[in-house]
Amino acid sequence: MSLIFWHDPISEPSRTVYYVIKKLGIEHELKQVAIVKDTRTEEFKKDVNPAGLIPVIKHDDQFIYESSTIIRYLLDAFDPEEVLLPRTDLKERAKVDYWLSWRNTTYRPASDTAIMKMIVNPMFLGADKPSEEECKALVKATQDELAVIEAAVTDKPYLAGDHLTIADVYLYNEILEGHHLFKLELDGKVKEWFDRVNEDEIVKELTDVLLEILASM
Numbered sequence: 001m002s003l004i005f006w007h008d009p010i011s012e013p014s015r016t017v018y019y020v021i022k023k024l025g026i027e028h029e030l031k032q033v034a035i036v037k038d039t040r041t042e043e044f045k046k047d048v049n050p051a052g053l054i055p056v057i058k059h060d061d062q063f064i065y066e067s068s069t070i071i072r073y074l075l076d077a078f079d080p081e082e083v084l085l086p087r088t089d090l091k092e093r094a095k096v097d098y099w100l101s102w103r104n105t106t107y108r109p110a111s112d113t114a115i116m117k118m119i120v121n122p123m124f125l126g127a128d129k130p131s132e133e134e135c136k137a138l139v140k141a142t143q144d145e146l147a148v149i150e151a152a153v154t155d156k157p158y159l160a161g162d163h164l165t166i167a168d169v170y171l172y173n174e175i176l177e178g179h180h181l182f183k184l185e186l187d188g189k190v191k192e193w194f195d196r197v198n199e200d201e202i203v204k205e206l207t208d209v210l211l212e213i214l215a216s217m
């Protein structure tokens with residue numbers, strides 16, 4: 001068995017894939033790349049991912065793309081405990097799957113648009129910074145989504161129930177980036193949930209790596 005993982009610690013979905021790999025102790029070869037600088041090269045698109053995105057894994061001879069697919073694949077293949085992602089109880093599985101889908105269809109489009117337009121495009125691609133009014137609207141679109149998280153964690157400690165699942169780590173990593181890059185406000189039950197997720201040793205370790213990188217930028 002061989003597993004290769006293309007990763008950048010500043011990538012939100014990449015950190016969640018790394019979380020799974022570390023949590024399950026999966027033997028792997030780490031290929032650290034820089035988003036934009038490496039991922040947009042013809043070489044990366046030809047040899048790794050035609051879409052020019054990370055995270056990517058290659059398990060034996062198969063490339064696997066899209067973080068939610070990678071996460072499900074690794075947990076289905078390597079997690080007999082089914083704690084982070086239920087497999088046998090389909091109703092429990094649906095509770096976690098809902099959040100993985102919600103991240104893809106709803107939270108991420110808002111948050112990633114804000115990060116790309118306000119930070120990545122002006123910083124790395126020479127684009128103009130959006131107007132103050134547009135920045136406010138971009139931040140608000142993401143901030144508003146936190147109401148959905150708040151509703152979920154008001155009567156239970158974690159998104160899918162009484163223990164940490166991969167849904168919490170996945171959303172935590174997205175929100176972490178917004179909190180540090182564009183001052184997404186975390187308060188009340190959302191902040192309590194956020195801090196609770198950060199009590200996990202591996203979440204904390206990967207968060208600390210990100211914060212060190214951001215501090216040096």
Ligand SMILES: N[C@@H](CCC(=O)N[C@@H](CS)C(=O)NCC(=O)O)C(=O)O
Nearest residue numbers: 011012013035036039053054066067
């Ligand atoms: N839907 C994809 C999104 C992946 C994605 O947006 N990756 C970013 C880093 S967080 C990337 O590789 N960007 C490269 C670029 O913009 O050149 C997933 O969840 O895996």
